[in-house]
Amino acid sequence: MKQQVIDTAKALVADDKGLLAMDESNPTCNRRFAKFGIPQTVDARRAWRELIVTTPGLSKAISGAILYDETIREQKKDGIPFVRALNDAGIIPGIKVDAGAKDLAGHPGEKITEGLDELRERLAEYFQTGARFAKWRAVIAVGDGLPSPSCIEANAHALARYAALCQEAGLVPVVEPEVLMDGGHSLARCCEITETVLRAVFEQLYAQRVRLEGLILKANMVLPGLTCPTQESVDQVADATVGCLLRAVPAAVPGIAFLSGGQTGELASARLNAMNVRFKSRLPWPVAFSFARAIQQPAMGIWQGQQANVAAAQRALLHRAICNRAARRGEYTAAMELPSAGRGEHTRALGIPSPGQTKFAVSAA
Ligand code: 13P
Numbered sequence: 001m002k003q004q005v006i007d008t009a010k011a012l013v014a015d016d017k018g019l020l021a022m023d024e025s026n027p028t029c030n031r032r033f034a035k036f037g038i039p040q041t042v043d044a045r046r047a048w049r050e051l052i053v054t055t056p057g058l059s060k061a062i063s064g065a066i067l068y069d070e071t072i073r074e075q076k077k078d079g080i081p082f083v084r085a086l087n088d089a090g091i092i093p094g095i096k097v098d099a100g101a102k103d104l105a106g107h108p109g110e111k112i113t114e115g116l117d118e119l120r121e122r123l124a125e126y127f128q129t130g131a132r133f134a135k136w137r138a139v140i141a142v143g144d145g146l147p148s149p150s151c152i153e154a155n156a157h158a159l160a161r162y163a164a165l166c167q168e169a170g171l172v173p174v175v176e177p178e179v180l181m182d183g184g185h186s187l188a189r190c191c192e193i194t195e196t197v198l199r200a201v202f203e204q205l206y207a208q209r210v211r212l213e214g215l216i217l218k219a220n221m222v223l224p225g226l227t228c229p230t231q232e233s234v235d236q237v238a239d240a241t242v243g244c245l246l247r248a249v250p251a252a253v254p255g256i257a258f259l260s261g262g263q264t265g266e267l268a269s270a271r272l273n274a275m276n277v278r279f280k281s282r283l284p285w286p287v288a289f290s291f292a293r294a295i296q297q298p299a300m301g302i303w304q305g306q307q308a309n310v311a312a313a314q315r316a317l318l319h320r321a322i323c324n325r326a327a328r329r330g331e332y333t334a335a336m337e338l339p340s341a342g343r344g345e346h347t348r349a350l351g352i353p354s355p356g357q358t359k360f361a362v363s364a365a
Pocket residue numbers: 021137176259260261262290291292293294
């Protein structure tokens with residue numbers, strides 16, 4: 001494996017920054033648009049993604065952006081490819097390479113992520129296009145008798161084969177085994193399953209000769225199920241998550257970046273912050289973020305597909321990114337969520353011009 005892969009992995013979690021996942025598949029992106037009455041078209045998806053990559057100052061909090069196949073081939077309205085725009089902004093382009101989670105035969109309620117066929121060729125093409133890291137998401141459902149050992153094993157095996165191919169191609173694999181929040185299970189059950197899944201994943205990574213120094217683990221936080229009557233405090237979630245990761249994730253891993261999984265932006269920031277306040281100086285790896293919804297959702301609600309709302313949406317996007325960078329430093333506070341005065345202060349402290357005071361070249365559908 002090339003040294004460049006190790007260097008990229010380190011860069012993705014350096015300077016208290018994190019990843020922005022903007023790699024929703026077309027059906028997922030369309031579902032998110034539908035909630036806000038945004039047209040579900042190629043043009044609207046392109047305009048949304050242009051809004052994101054042209055947000056001034058985004059690189060102060062974001063190290064890498066995960067693109068979808070459609071987006072990595074697209075350009076801004078002025079003809080500049082998104083990949084170049086990201087590079088020019090100092091953000092490393094990445095790409096989602098799995099083909100989605102499909103029903104696992106013989107295992108009702110469980111999924112296996114597909115996409116290994118022709119993956120070597122696709123990775124070579126993505127590298128040529130400018131991607132320097134990749135993502136593959138496995139989903140593990142929790143329920144009565146779920147997950148099954150065979151679902152865990154099949155997904156861990158696929159993740160490891162994907163990761164090995166990425167490193168061969170010069171791309172950092174972002175290895176994402178997501179234990180889902182859906183259901184009424186307890187935090188203790190999520191903890192037990194997350195630990196089992198992570199152990200299985202690292203065993204398979206070892207078997208497939210993946211270099212731990214050249215990957216990023218994208219993990220779920222350890223949380224009670226969404227409909228569990230007991231919802232633990234932010235500090236309890238931080239303790240359970242860090243305890244679980246310490247037991248299961250080798251110290252050679254350069255960083256762990258959490259998915260948000262449907263948490264609100266505020267809660268995701270508060271929980272990441274608590275982990276860093278309580279444990280940062282004692283952890284073998286940085287705990288960072290790789291959020292999609294927890295960064296994008298408020299901004300998407302403001303944008304609503306309208307050109308006139310672009311600057312306000314970019315401010316909201318940047319705000320969430322900055323809150324998460326603060327959370328990595330253990331400096332996130334509820335006061336950061338207060339209306340605009342506070343926000344402007346944090347933005348100015350990083351030397352970022354406020355969207356709306358700068359020229360933008362974004363247009364809606
Ligand atoms: P969420 O943060 O919305 O869970 O998305 C993260 C992600 O990239 C899932 O693969």
